[in-house]
Amino acid sequence: MLTERQLFILQLLINDYIQTAEPVGSRTISKREDVTFSSATIRNELADxxxxxxxEKTHSSSGRVPSEKGYRFYVDHLLSPPLLSKKDVNNIHSLFAERMVEVEKVIQQSAGILSELTQYTSIILGPEVFETRLRQIQIIPLSKDTAVVILVADSGHVENRTMKIPPSVSMSDIEKVVNIMNERLRDVPLISLKSTMMKEMATVLKKHIENYNQVNTMLESLFLYTNAEKVYYGGKTNILTQPEFKDIDKVRLLLNTFEQDEVMYNVLRPEKNGIEVKIGQENDLEAMQHCSIVTADYFIEGKRMGSIALLGPTRMEYHRSMSILGFLANDLTKTLTDRYQSFKHW
Amino acid sequence: MLTERQLFILQLLINDYIQTAEPVGSRTISKREDVTFSSATIRNELADxxxxxxxEKTHSSSGRVPSEKGYRFYVDHLLSPPLLSKKDVNNIHSLFAERMVEVEKVIQQSAGILSELTQYTSIILGPEVFETRLRQIQIIPLSKDTAVVILVADSGHVENRTMKIPPSVSMSDIEKVVNIMNERLRDVPLISLKSTMMKEMATVLKKHIENYNQVNTMLESLFLYTNAEKVYYGGKTNILTQPEFKDIDKVRLLLNTFEQDEVMYNVLRPEKNGIEVKIGQENDLEAMQHCSIVTADYFIEGKRMGSIALLGPTRMEYHRSMSILGFLANDLTKTLTDRYQSFKHW
DNA sequence: ATTTAGCACTCAGTACCTTAGAGTGCTAAC
DNA sequence: GTTAGCACTCTAAGGTACTGAGTGCTAAAT
Incomplete structure (x- = not known):
C-alpha cells in the first residue's frame, strides 16, 4: 500500500509531467512550496x-516519468472531484444556447468545441440508428431502370440509396410497395427494418403484387447494408502538436486509422457506462498504443445513443478532459432528449 | 536557348532526382550507358x-537539384507523349467495368484507385450542382414546428435540410407550396433554384397562399446556402511517406488545409482546360508551396462538371501522374455521360 | 573549338571526444 | 525517519578530425 506521502509525491510528479512533458527529478519536486521534506527523502520515495x-526512468540517471500503471492509479484514485472553469462552462453552454435544428450540426459543433477547449482530437460517434424509427419512405424514379430510395427517420435523419429496378417490375408495383411500406413500417426502428419487412410484409405483398419474387430481391438488396453510425472529428491534427508525435510513422498510422470508420466505430463503443479512460496499451489498436482515450456516452430518453471522446497522448490532462467531456455529454443528452420528445409520436 | 545535349542532361537529371530524391552529380549522369561524354563535360553543362x-545546388559542393523553373520546363517541353502501362490501364478499366449506380461511389472509388496507383494523395471535386436539375422536392413533417426538406436531382443526388416552420404557416399551406414547386421548378438547375423560385413563383404563391410573407421568408432561409460540391480524397496520408514531408509542421499545415472544403474547392478550380500542372510556388496556398498539383477535368455531355487531381511533392512523377489522370478523367467523363443520358428528360 | 583528365577545394555527414548539468543511489550523520 | 554530501551515470551540446561526394578551373588532347 502507498503511504500518504507517496500518494502526494506521485500526484505532484504526474501533474508536473503532464504540464512539461519532461522527466521530473527529486529536486524539482522538493522546490515546491507545499513540500516540506528534502530532495533526498523524495529520492527514497521515488525509488519505492x-x-x-x-x-519509470528514461535512462539510469534521468528523472522519473509516470508509467501506464501510474496513470491508471492517478485516474482511478488521485483525481479530486471534477471542476470546470467558468470560461469552459460558458463556452459549452453558448454552444447549446443556439438551439440548432439539425442533429448533425449540433454534433459537428460539439466536436469543434471539444477540440478547441482541450487541444486534443475529439471524436464523436453519431446517434445510433438503434432507436430512431422510420417516419416515411419514398421512392423517386430517376430513369427507366433506376430510382432513389429515401428513408426519413423521426430524428430528422435522412438516408438515401440509388437502386436498380428490374425490368419486370412496373412503376405501379413500386407505388404499391411504397404505400404498403409506409402503412406497415412507420415507427419501426431503422435497425430492424429489414427483418420486420420480411416478416410482416411478405403475405401482404404476395397478395397485391404480381412479381413478388423480383420485388423481394430488389427490397433485400436495398437493405443489405445497415449504415453504420457516422464518426465526427474535431481538431484531427491537434494531436500532431504534442511532442510525443514527432515521429511521422506514428502519425501516419494514427491518421490512417481515423479514415477507417469501422475501426473507429469499435474504438468508441464503451465497455462500461459513464466516463471511461483507456490508457496506452489498454487500447487494442496498435496505432493507439501511445495514446489515451477518454470516452463518455450521451443518451436520448435514457437510452445510450452514441459516445463522445477525446484522444491525446498518454501524458494527457485526464482531469480536465474528463470534466469537459462529462459536462458536454450531459448537455448533449439534454438537448437531444428535448429535441426528440418534441418529435416523438407526433 | 538550350542545346540538344543540355536538354538531354536536364532530362536525365530530373528523371534521376524524381526517383532518388538525392542531388544528382556529374559522375552519376556520366555513368549512364547512353551518355558518351565525360563527367567534366557534364560539369560544364550543369554550370550553364x-x-x-x-x-540548383543545395550547398556549394553538392550535386544539382531541379529548380521549379526546371520542373516547369520539364513538364512543358521534355515529356514524351503519355504512355500508360497495361497494368494501369487494366486497373482503371476494371473500376468502371462494375457500373456502379451511385455517382458518389464511382467518385470515391476513383479517388481510391488514383492514390493506389500513384502513392500520392488524390483529390476529386464532386460533380457541380451547376448542371444538375431538380427532379422532385418533398417536405416531410417531423414535429409541429419542424420538417425535413428533401431535394432530389436528376443526377440521383439527394439533399436534405431540416427547417423550422413558423406557427402561422399551416400544413395545408406547405402542401400547396410543395405542389406548386414541383410543378414549376422541375428541371430547373439546382444552382438557380432560389432565383427562379423568387421570380416565377411569387405571383402564383400570392394567389394561393394566405400567409405569403411568412412562407416566403421560410423558403428564403431554406435556400440560403447553396451547398458547395463535395471534396473526395484518396490516400490522404500517402504524402507523409515522401521524404520531403518529414517536417511535422508542414504536414499539419497541409492536413489542416484538407479539412477546409472551401479552400480546397478553390485549389481545384482549374484556370484552363485540359491537364494542368501547378508546381510549388505557383500554388497560391502557403501549405502547398512545397507540393505540385496535377489537375484534369471531367465532363458530362461536354460540360465541365468537376476536377480530379493528384497532389505530390514538387519532385513528382509528372509524366505518369498526368497520364493516369488524363486517362481516368476520360473514363469518368464517358461513364457519367452515359449515366446522365439515360436519366435525362426521363 | 570542344572535350577531357587532373587536381585543389568545399561542404555535409559521421565519428569521436570533452564538458556541463541534471539526476540518482548510497552512506553516514542528524 | 530524515537529510547532507558525494561519487557516479547519462544526456545534450560543442568542438575537432576525417571521409566522400561533388565542384570549378586549368591545361592537355582531340
Missing part, C-alpha cells in the same frame, strides 16, 4: 514508487 | 544550366 511500478 | 536557372 519505481519499484512498485508507478513510475 | 544552373546559370540559366533550371537547376
Amino acid at each position: 514508487l519505481e519499484e512498485m511500478g508507478y513510475i | 544550366l544552373e546559370e540559366m536557372g533550371y537547376i
Whole structure:
C-alpha cells in the first residue's frame, strides 16, 4: 500500500509531467512550496514508487516519468472531484444556447468545441440508428431502370440509396410497395427494418403484387447494408502538436486509422457506462498504443445513443478532459432528449 | 536557348532526382550507358544550366537539384507523349467495368484507385450542382414546428435540410407550396433554384397562399446556402511517406488545409482546360508551396462538371501522374455521360 | 573549338571526444 | 525517519578530425 506521502509525491510528479512533458527529478519536486521534506527523502520515495511500478526512468540517471500503471492509479484514485472553469462552462453552454435544428450540426459543433477547449482530437460517434424509427419512405424514379430510395427517420435523419429496378417490375408495383411500406413500417426502428419487412410484409405483398419474387430481391438488396453510425472529428491534427508525435510513422498510422470508420466505430463503443479512460496499451489498436482515450456516452430518453471522446497522448490532462467531456455529454443528452420528445409520436 | 545535349542532361537529371530524391552529380549522369561524354563535360553543362536557372545546388559542393523553373520546363517541353502501362490501364478499366449506380461511389472509388496507383494523395471535386436539375422536392413533417426538406436531382443526388416552420404557416399551406414547386421548378438547375423560385413563383404563391410573407421568408432561409460540391480524397496520408514531408509542421499545415472544403474547392478550380500542372510556388496556398498539383477535368455531355487531381511533392512523377489522370478523367467523363443520358428528360 | 583528365577545394555527414548539468543511489550523520 | 554530501551515470551540446561526394578551373588532347 502507498503511504500518504507517496500518494502526494506521485500526484505532484504526474501533474508536473503532464504540464512539461519532461522527466521530473527529486529536486524539482522538493522546490515546491507545499513540500516540506528534502530532495533526498523524495529520492527514497521515488525509488519505492519505481519499484512498485508507478513510475519509470528514461535512462539510469534521468528523472522519473509516470508509467501506464501510474496513470491508471492517478485516474482511478488521485483525481479530486471534477471542476470546470467558468470560461469552459460558458463556452459549452453558448454552444447549446443556439438551439440548432439539425442533429448533425449540433454534433459537428460539439466536436469543434471539444477540440478547441482541450487541444486534443475529439471524436464523436453519431446517434445510433438503434432507436430512431422510420417516419416515411419514398421512392423517386430517376430513369427507366433506376430510382432513389429515401428513408426519413423521426430524428430528422435522412438516408438515401440509388437502386436498380428490374425490368419486370412496373412503376405501379413500386407505388404499391411504397404505400404498403409506409402503412406497415412507420415507427419501426431503422435497425430492424429489414427483418420486420420480411416478416410482416411478405403475405401482404404476395397478395397485391404480381412479381413478388423480383420485388423481394430488389427490397433485400436495398437493405443489405445497415449504415453504420457516422464518426465526427474535431481538431484531427491537434494531436500532431504534442511532442510525443514527432515521429511521422506514428502519425501516419494514427491518421490512417481515423479514415477507417469501422475501426473507429469499435474504438468508441464503451465497455462500461459513464466516463471511461483507456490508457496506452489498454487500447487494442496498435496505432493507439501511445495514446489515451477518454470516452463518455450521451443518451436520448435514457437510452445510450452514441459516445463522445477525446484522444491525446498518454501524458494527457485526464482531469480536465474528463470534466469537459462529462459536462458536454450531459448537455448533449439534454438537448437531444428535448429535441426528440418534441418529435416523438407526433 | 538550350542545346540538344543540355536538354538531354536536364532530362536525365530530373528523371534521376524524381526517383532518388538525392542531388544528382556529374559522375552519376556520366555513368549512364547512353551518355558518351565525360563527367567534366557534364560539369560544364550543369554550370550553364544552373546559370540559366533550371537547376540548383543545395550547398556549394553538392550535386544539382531541379529548380521549379526546371520542373516547369520539364513538364512543358521534355515529356514524351503519355504512355500508360497495361497494368494501369487494366486497373482503371476494371473500376468502371462494375457500373456502379451511385455517382458518389464511382467518385470515391476513383479517388481510391488514383492514390493506389500513384502513392500520392488524390483529390476529386464532386460533380457541380451547376448542371444538375431538380427532379422532385418533398417536405416531410417531423414535429409541429419542424420538417425535413428533401431535394432530389436528376443526377440521383439527394439533399436534405431540416427547417423550422413558423406557427402561422399551416400544413395545408406547405402542401400547396410543395405542389406548386414541383410543378414549376422541375428541371430547373439546382444552382438557380432560389432565383427562379423568387421570380416565377411569387405571383402564383400570392394567389394561393394566405400567409405569403411568412412562407416566403421560410423558403428564403431554406435556400440560403447553396451547398458547395463535395471534396473526395484518396490516400490522404500517402504524402507523409515522401521524404520531403518529414517536417511535422508542414504536414499539419497541409492536413489542416484538407479539412477546409472551401479552400480546397478553390485549389481545384482549374484556370484552363485540359491537364494542368501547378508546381510549388505557383500554388497560391502557403501549405502547398512545397507540393505540385496535377489537375484534369471531367465532363458530362461536354460540360465541365468537376476536377480530379493528384497532389505530390514538387519532385513528382509528372509524366505518369498526368497520364493516369488524363486517362481516368476520360473514363469518368464517358461513364457519367452515359449515366446522365439515360436519366435525362426521363 | 570542344572535350577531357587532373587536381585543389568545399561542404555535409559521421565519428569521436570533452564538458556541463541534471539526476540518482548510497552512506553516514542528524 | 530524515537529510547532507558525494561519487557516479547519462544526456545534450560543442568542438575537432576525417571521409566522400561533388565542384570549378586549368591545361592537355582531340
